[in-house]
Amino acid sequence: MSTNLSVIDLDRNLQPPLYAKRGLALVRGEGAYLYDSDGNKYLDMMSNYGVAILGHAHPKHTAAIQHQAATLISCHQSFANDQRSEFLQTLAGMLPDQLESIFLSNSGTEAVEAALKFAWVSTGKSKLVATKRAYHGRTMGALSATGEKKYRDPFAGSLAQAEHVTFGDLEALDATVDDDTAAIVLEPIQGEGGIHVAPPGYLASVKEIAQQRGARLVFDEIQTGFRTGKLAACEHDHVTPDILVLAKGLAAGVPIGATAVTKEIAESLGGGVHGTTFGGNPLASAAGLATLNAINDEDLFTKSAEVGDYLLQRLNALQHPKIRDIRGRGMMIGIELKGRVTPVLKGLQENGVLALPAGNLVLRFLPPLILTKEQADTAVDTLASVLG
Numbered sequence: 001m002s003t004n005l006s007v008i009d010l011d012r013n014l015q016p017p018l019y020a021k022r023g024l025a026l027v028r029g030e031g032a033y034l035y036d037s038d039g040n041k042y043l044d045m046m047s048n049y050g051v052a053i054l055g056h057a058h059p060k061h062t063a064a065i066q067h068q069a070a071t072l073i074s075c076h077q078s079f080a081n082d083q084r085s086e087f088l089q090t091l092a093g094m095l096p097d098q099l100e101s102i103f104l105s106n107s108g109t110e111a112v113e114a115a116l117k118f119a120w121v122s123t124g125k126s127k128l129v130a131t132k133r134a135y136h137g138r139t140m141g142a143l144s145a146t147g148e149k150k151y152r153d154p155f156a157g158s159l160a161q162a163e164h165v166t167f168g169d170l171e172a173l174d175a176t177v178d179d180d181t182a183a184i185v186l187e188p189i190q191g192e193g194g195i196h197v198a199p200p201g202y203l204a205s206v207k208e209i210a211q212q213r214g215a216r217l218v219f220d221e222i223q224t225g226f227r228t229g230k231l232a233a234c235e236h237d238h239v240t241p242d243i244l245v246l247a248k249g250l251a252a253g254v255p256i257g258a259t260a261v262t263k264e265i266a267e268s269l270g271g272g273v274h275g276t277t278f279g280g281n282p283l284a285s286a287a288g289l290a291t292l293n294a295i296n297d298e299d300l301f302t303k304s305a306e307v308g309d310y311l312l313q314r315l316n317a318l319q320h321p322k323i324r325d326i327r328g329r330g331m332m333i334g335i336e337l338k339g340r341v342t343p344v345l346k347g348l349q350e351n352g353v354l355a356l357p358a359g360n361l362v363l364r365f366l367p368p369l370i371l372t373k374e375q376a377d378t379a380v381d382t383l384a385s386v387l388g
């Protein structure tokens with residue numbers, strides 16, 4: 001499919017070369033579809049790295065943003081605001097009961113940064129234990145917990161004290177977490193690291209280890225949040241962390257982050273240990289409220305879990321010789337290939353389906369929660385034909 005070169009050239013020339021560019025200018029979205037600058041249509045199996053969970057231009061989400069933009073966009077947290085309070089109330093009602101207090105910020109990495117600061121302040125300890133292959137963001141605290149060496153190494157001298165153990169290995173975790181550990185940080189399903197689901201019983205045992213050593217348990221649900229048929233993936237295991245982090249889909253495309261903590265942790269915070277100018281602004285809060293209302297009104301957890309199961313079944317039924325493994329839950333699926341993922345992503349894009357990589361070998365689907373079975377069929381059929 002052709003592209004608008006001038007938009008693409010400006011995009012490439014006026015920014016540092018930090019991203020692997022896809023050679024495509026996306027200018028419009030509607031439902032589960034995106035459109036490029038030449039009017040070509042793509043099935044969105046990535047929702048912009050997991051953000052657009054309601055699809056694009058959802059009428060109620062759009063109306064809430066339009067209304068709030070014409071009412072009040074910014075309001076510092078030293079003042080209360082109707083949209084923020086209603087959003088917090090709705091979110092608190094959907095979170096596990098123990099997570100009573102929520103700090104709002106503007107991105108995933110900021111929400112993780114807050115989680116780490118809250119763990120450090122509330123325990124008075126400094127060490128972090130995280131997992132290999134983990135991705136928690138790129139600001140300095142979050143980067144300390146991120147496992148991937150290629151992201152960490154250029155900043156090695158400036159990072160917080162952190163040790164990384166193999167995801168799923170309880171013995172290694174038990175040997176590494178000690179009385180100086182402020183927090184154990186992990187994703188219940190590793191996302192950027194290749195879609196690896198925590199083994200059964202793992203999260204509960206990690207919580208026990210955290211409790212024994214007086215460390216905070218932090219679940220980073222920035223990518224898993226909303227995608228597995230529940231608000232948080234840890235709910236499937238009935239394990240509630242001390243600190244739960246959300247971002248990406250929380251306001252369905254408007255930048256936001258949330259760090260939810262227990263009452264005990266909230267009570268240990270004060271004296272300006274953290275803060276933000278934009279966090280919890282009325283525009284993002286209105287978008288977040290509209291997102292949560294749409295999830296509840298349209299029963300999107302149930303529907304997306306059903307379509308996610310169907311997608312997994314169809315992918316497994318392919319039994320394709322170029323596929324090594326298929327992993328995931330709900331609307332978070334990784335297809336590990338026997339070869340590199342880039343040509344497959346390119347083939348899908350040329351055939352009207354946008355997906356993501358998760359490392360060099362894994363094709364990742366993070367579709368919007370509104371995806372239908374017919375659209376799931378299109379994704380699987382296109383993948384089968386691209387794989388050949």
Ligand SMILES: Cc1ncc(COP(=O)(O)O)c(C=O)c1O
Pocket residue numbers: 049107108109110112135136137138187191192220221222223224247248
């Ligand atoms: C699990 C997880 N944590 C943190 C982040 C960082 O979020 P952001 O890119 O909004 O800073 C991401 C982003 O991909 C993520 O998947």
